[in-house]
Amino acid sequence: MTQDNQRPSWVVLKFGGSSVSSLDDWNNIVQIVSDNLQQGFRVAVVHSAFKNVTNRLEQLAQLAAKSEHQELLAELKDYHQTMASQLQLESSLLTPWLDSLETSAKKVAEHGVLTSKLRAELVAYGELLSSTLGAAFLEQQLSSDKKTQWLDARKLFVSEVEVNSNVNDQYLNAVCHPRPDHELSQQWADSYDVVLTQGFIASNEAGETVLLGREGSDTSASYVAALLEAKKLEIWTDVAGMFTTDPNKLSEAKKLEQISYAQAFEMAEAGAKVLHPRCLSTVMPYHIPVEIKNTHQPLEAGTLINGDEKDSRWVKSIAVKQKIPVMTLLLGRRGQQPETLQKVFTVFNELELGCELLASTKESLVMAVETSNSIHGEDILNELSVKLAEMCRSVLLSHSAIITLVGCQSSQALWHLLQIDAELPDQWLLLSHTSSDQHLSFLVSDDDALDILKLLHGHLIQ
Ligand SMILES: Nc1ncnc2c1ncn2[C@@H]1O[C@H](COP(=O)(O)OP(=O)(O)O)[C@@H](O)[C@H]1O
Numbered sequence: 001m002t003q004d005n006q007r008p009s010w011v012v013l014k015f016g017g018s019s020v021s022s023l024d025d026w027n028n029i030v031q032i033v034s035d036n037l038q039q040g041f042r043v044a045v046v047h048s049a050f051k052n053v054t055n056r057l058e059q060l061a062q063l064a065a066k067s068e069h070q071e072l073l074a075e076l077k078d079y080h081q082t083m084a085s086q087l088q089l090e091s092s093l094l095t096p097w098l099d100s101l102e103t104s105a106k107k108v109a110e111h112g113v114l115t116s117k118l119r120a121e122l123v124a125y126g127e128l129l130s131s132t133l134g135a136a137f138l139e140q141q142l143s144s145d146k147k148t149q150w151l152d153a154r155k156l157f158v159s160e161v162e163v164n165s166n167v168n169d170q171y172l173n174a175v176c177h178p179r180p181d182h183e184l185s186q187q188w189a190d191s192y193d194v195v196l197t198q199g200f201i202a203s204n205e206a207g208e209t210v211l212l213g214r215e216g217s218d219t220s221a222s223y224v225a226a227l228l229e230a231k232k233l234e235i236w237t238d239v240a241g242m243f244t245t246d247p248n249k250l251s252e253a254k255k256l257e258q259i260s261y262a263q264a265f266e267m268a269e270a271g272a273k274v275l276h277p278r279c280l281s282t283v284m285p286y287h288i289p290v291e292i293k294n295t296h297q298p299l300e301a302g303t304l305i306n307g308d309e310k311d312s313r314w315v316k317s318i319a320v321k322q323k324i325p326v327m328t329l330l331l332g333r334r335g336q337q338p339e340t341l342q343k344v345f346t347v348f349n350e351l352e353l354g355c356e357l358l359a360s361t362k363e364s365l366v367m368a369v370e371t372s373n374s375i376h377g378e379d380i381l382n383e384l385s386v387k388l389a390e391m392c393r394s395v396l397l398s399h400s401a402i403i404t405l406v407g408c409q410s411s412q413a414l415w416h417l418l419q420i421d422a423e424l425p426d427q428w429l430l431l432s433h434t435s436s437d438q439h440l441s442f443l444v445s446d447d448d449a450l451d452i453l454k455l456l457h458g459h460l461i462q
Pocket residue numbers: 015016017018019215236237238239241242243244245246247248249267271272273274275317
């Protein structure tokens with residue numbers, strides 16, 4: 001068995017859609033990879049689809065089910081071919097993927113209904129296309145003695161069926177449990193300087209393509225880091241770290257230089273989308289530090305996530321999730337009875353929608369609807385309202401925001417809130433705090449969300 005200090009030193013670099021979508025981005029990526037090679041690391045790159053391509057592929061899947069996909073398909077082909085020419089690469093590199101994308105869309109059209117299996121197959125082309133160009137660009141730009149190898153993530157990661165998961169989850173929100181493979185790490189290190197693979201995609205035991213949930217490339221990067229027992233995992237994105245709140249929503253947001261895994265997890269769970277929460281649970285057991293950095297400003301210091309942290313008395317950050325579909329069900333006196341709850345959850349189940357119970361009173365239930373792993377379009381929310389209305393006095397569908405205070409005990413957070421000498425809006429519903437008690441959430445109207453964020457950030461963040 002090899003000793004730890006004889007093992008190859010891998011660094012994993014994940015580049016999100018916002019980091020791979022222009023020639024300037026790619027010149028920065030070449031520099032970042034070269035710097036790591038110069039420091040003696042082997043480099044594993046995990047690559048997302050180009051910016052917004054996954055959303056457009058999701059749309060393509062919906063349109064294909066109605067045989068109305070030709071225009072968007074042509075647009076997507078054109079977009080990728082233009083990217084190839086921007087990077088001065090042969091667009092013929094893309095032909096096999098573009099042909100199979102067309103075949104998949106045709107398959108959906110012939111089937112006439114979108115299934116989660118077909119959706120996964122089709123949406124995966126975003127990462128397959130972009131990473132093919134990424135690997136060719138690195139091979140072309142890195143010095144000639146450096147070997148770059150493109151790898152198919154579906155051969156590396158096989159999903160495991162989770163207890164109670166439904167078919168949609170198995171194809172669209174799949175879970176893998178990679179463990180360190182020292183032999184593979186050595187084999188790759190002997191053969192290549194850089195390996196490059198796709199984020200977001202994996203396969204199941206039947207060899208079919210599955211997805212790891214929207215924004216799942218961070219999760220893939222953590223899988224690669226665990227597989228290689230990497231020295232560090234760097235998430236390269238369009239902001240220079242994790243901030244006290246989304247810097248694109250509030251300019252006063254401050255960068256957090258160093259935070260614990262636990263706090264970063266709470267922030268990610270609460271909606272700080274710069275990092276996917278599932279990414280941390282994979283790297284934590286191996287103590288792999290995670291750094292978040294800005295691809296557009298590579299020299300700027302980022303946020304380092306590692307280790308533990310002492311309890312804090314102050315709110316450290318505030319996360320906002322906006323445009324969450326929320327159903328408020330007025331159920332009358334039988335509201336909290338098991339039969340009523342069972343009927344409500346059965347409707348969600350039948351429509352294959354996820355839900356989170358946000359609050360309940362004796363007579364009402366407030367539930368957030370999770371649509372990202374649904375195979376249906378937006379009109380599924382209306383269908384849900386109609387079905388729920390059959391068992392309720394009334395159903396209200398709103399698009400709301402969830403604001404979460406992260407980093408101190410909920411009792412402390414409430415105490416801090418009481419000190420705020422300003423008017424809070426009328427529409428303000430206390431939701432929950434997590435079992436770790438480092439997390440306090442409120443449901444507010446989407447229109448008020450950014451004003452409330454500004455107010456709370458000004459008062460609560462030290
Ligand atoms: N607390 C936070 N700190 C930093 N960024 C945040 C935070 N909360 C939300 N974000 C958002 O996360 C975005 C980066 O995530 P994402 O768009 O998924 O990037 P990528 O395409 O690189 O995966 C930032 O542009 C920022 O708007």
